[in-house]
Amino acid sequence: MRRSLASALALLASTSAQAAAPAPVGADGGMVVTAQHLASEVGADVLKGGGNVVDAAVAVGYALAVVFPAAGNLGGGGFMNIRFADGRTAFVDMREKAPGAATPTMFQDAAGNVVKGRSTDTWLAVGVPGTVAGLEWAREHYGTRSRPDLLAPAIALARDGFVLAPADTSLLQLAAPDFAGDPATAAVFTHDGKPYAVGERLVQKNLAATLEAVSAGGADAFYRGAVGQAIADASRAGGGIITREDMAGYKVRELEPVRCSYRGYDVQSAPPPSAGGVAICEILQILEGYDLGAMGYHSAAEVHAMVEAMRRAYHDRQGLGDPAFVTNDVTRLLDKAYAAKLRAGIDPAKATPSTSLDGPPQAGAEGRQTTQYSIADAAGNAVSVTYTLNSWFGLRRVAGGTGVLMNNEMDDFAAKSGASNQFGLVGSDANAVAPGKTPISSMSPTIVTRDGRLAMVIGSPGGSRIITITLEAIVNVVDHGMTVAEAIDAPRFHMQWMPDVVEVEPFALSPDTRRMLEGQGYAFKDKAPWGQAAGITTDVFGASGAKDDLALPFLAKPPKPYRLYGADDDRDPVGSAAGF
Incomplete structure (x- = not known):
């Protein structure tokens, strides 16, 4: 299923990719570019309202978790690169980490052979997510707007839903057979057990509740509260190894x-x-x-x-x-x-x-199913963010009643030195699994x-x-x-x-x-x-x-010069x- 999904998306994109490039969008005040137009509008509105580029990046990160669930996420991780016009810089590492019980041989059988699918399709594939911690770190250290202000657009999109375009439904329809294997996931990403159709509205009430909890309680609500407990419980029930202590112990690195x-x-x-x-x-x-x-x-x-x-x-x-x-x-x-x-x-x-x-x-x-967004304002402040669930929709499982899709990022580690991951790339001991370790990335x-x-x-x-x-x-x-x-x-x-x-x-x-x-x-x-x-x-x-x-x-050129x-x-x- 994962291979057919990737192939179909490539075919969907191939016709437009061969055409001549249109003119870029020009602007003088600010610019937000994302993989989903509703998230782009959220970021632009934050800038228009006087928020800075980090505020916009945080709001976009949460919004993409709703409107681009294939790669936007709360249950994954990534990197945020920040540069201010005055020369200050920051790099926020909010990448997933291996749980405390992880071992170098966890994806091998007793004979030392890699078990196909264990690092991609089981709860053992899930790394401790970093997105929420990273977005909140960035907001607290470099943003100017309140957490409720920046989460409000994402909460509304999850609670009230958004109308699905053809590209949205292409992803959901092709992943629907995998969603069907888990009732909690099927309840969110299928419509009465059937794939969503163009023009239908995707409503994510449980995800809205999780976002509301983060809005009220910050990263602690996600990692140390009921959400973190629900993720640990879902992992244990599915045969995974993430614990409440793993969630509570996650820390962002600024590099x-x-x-x-x-x-x-x-x-x-x-x-x-x-x-x-x-x-x-x-x-x-x-x-x-x-x-x-x-x-x-x-x-x-x-x-x-x-x-x-x-x-x-x-x-x-x-x-x-x-x-x-x-x-x-x-x-x-x-x-x-x-x-x-x-x-x-x-x-x-x-x-x-x-x-x-x-x-x-x-x-x-790592996998190719990631998402990037770029933000800049007229003063020359900028943020570049890449974050991911690894595969499209990650593990294709939501954690209990949280509405949060979980990553399968542990496949980015070397399951065994010399063995290939799901994308055919070979691992080495430098990228071996270890407790608390972050897998290598190309982001x-x-x-x-x-x-x-x-x-x-x-x-x-x-x-x-x-x-x-x-x-x-x-x-x-x-x-x-x-x-x-x-x-x-x-x-x-x-x-x-x-x-x-x-x-x-x-x-x-x-x-x-x-x-x-x-x-x-x-x-x-x-x-x-x-x-x-x-x-x-x-x-x-x-x-x-x-x-x-x-x-x-x-x-093609813009009709007039812009910043x-x-x-x-x-x-x-x-x-x-x-x-x-």
């Missing part, structure tokens, strides 16, 4: 973001336990030695340079992990001298065999500035492809002068060291370019469109949202950019 520079732009991205920011910066710093603009968009020369940089960064990311458990050599990986050394090892006329790069199999990676909420001014806010779902989605959007804007809409909607390619193959979306490469690269030793695999990026650029890139001297007259330009991925049929 230093990863920083690097690229062609005069400063990049602020995700640090370990995400490998995303480190990999993006390593790739960018390798690419800085090439004139990608002169090479031409998706020319054989550019693709060669980018694939080789991707190959080396994904090879290096294998040793990264939770900083509380693993020593991460981030300083070395982000050193420009190291990037120059890697660049020097790239043959300008041949593909590098991945097997020639020493190292154990790549550390595990890469990213903020780009130039000379202290906000230039870009970007991120995407996509599992291991998150890194290359985010990277390609940055390159498309900086090196090729695209608007944020063109940069996000452009066809993509992806290389992650192992397997030694380059994945390509439809129309990513011309037949001639592909033949040239095959002659250099590359193998390609055609894939349906992937990712759902959400991005914002500013007038740092020019009046049209791109470099004016490179913008072509037939490309902010927002775009939701055209692969995402229900998201939107909302500005004012």
Whole structure:
């Protein structure tokens, strides 16, 4: 079911992804881009009402838990990247953690073999959720509005319901057979046992009650009150290991973001336990030695340079992990001298065999069913958030009467060194299960500035492809002068060291370019469109949202210059950019 769901969504997105990009949404006051238009409107309303970007991010996080239940969540976790116009920064780690009773062999049988489905389809797959703790941490430390004000829109959407669009029902209909296996889940996400139809209203009374409890009591109501007890009870009843003590003991971490520079732009991205920011910066710093603009968009020369940089960064990311458990050599990986050394090892006329790069199999990676939202205001304050349940709808189980869908994030750990997770990626000991540990991630909420001014806010779902989605959007804007809409909607390619193959979306490469690269030793695999990026650029890139001297007259442009330009991925049929 999980595979058919992903395939159907890719087909749903494929037609729009192949079309020319529309003009980005322009605004002067503020911009919010999310994977669900109602959540975008919630965030824009908060900014209009005088809230700051963190207030808007918190309100959007709660709203997406209602209107985008496939990936928006209270029962999952993620990362929040914050940058204020005065230069202050913060990175909030609200990722899920392994329960206290977790062990390195919990997904293996007595003979040491990985038990299929145990890390994805059982209550053992559930990590201690971090979303509520993270949103409340951000609001308390960096927000300006009260908790009841920011939860009110989500509570109303859950209590009163919202009308389902075709993309909403596509997700719900395809997951309905899995929902049917649990009466509490079926009661919420099916209509009298049948899949929801377009135009029907999804009402989530139990989730509304949970949100009201959080509104009144904050994170304690979720982790130490009746909600936390209900999650622990549901876990125990389902054969899981999350306890009341695990819930009460969850703590947010505030970390230093990863920083690097690229062609005069400063990049602020995700640090370990995400490998995303480190990999993006390593790739960018390798690419800085090439004139990608002169090479031409998706020319054989550019693709060669980018694939080789991707190959080396994904090879290096294998040793990264939770900083509380693993020593991460981030300083070395982000050193420009190291990037120059890697660049020097790239043959300008041949593909590098991945097997020639020493190292154990790549550390595990998370699912592709994640969501990203990006927020900015006129002053240059910005927030980039990526959070997830792992699979679409996570475990596909709600916890008792809470209305909260639970994650299956434990599959992001290595079930066994050398074994593949549900997405075919191989794990290593660096990402082994341990009590209280956070699994490795590729989530890469990213903020780009130039000379202290906000230039870009970007991120995407996509599992291991998150890194290359985010990277390609940055390159498309900086090196090729695209608007944020063109940069996000452009066809993509992806290389992650192992397997030694380059994945390509439809129309990513011309037949001639592909033949040239095959002659250099590359193998390609055609894939349906992937990712759902959400991005914002500013007038740092020019009046049209791109470099004016490179913008072509037939490309879509906003009708007048704006401070902010927002775009939701055209692969995402229900998201939107909302500005004012």
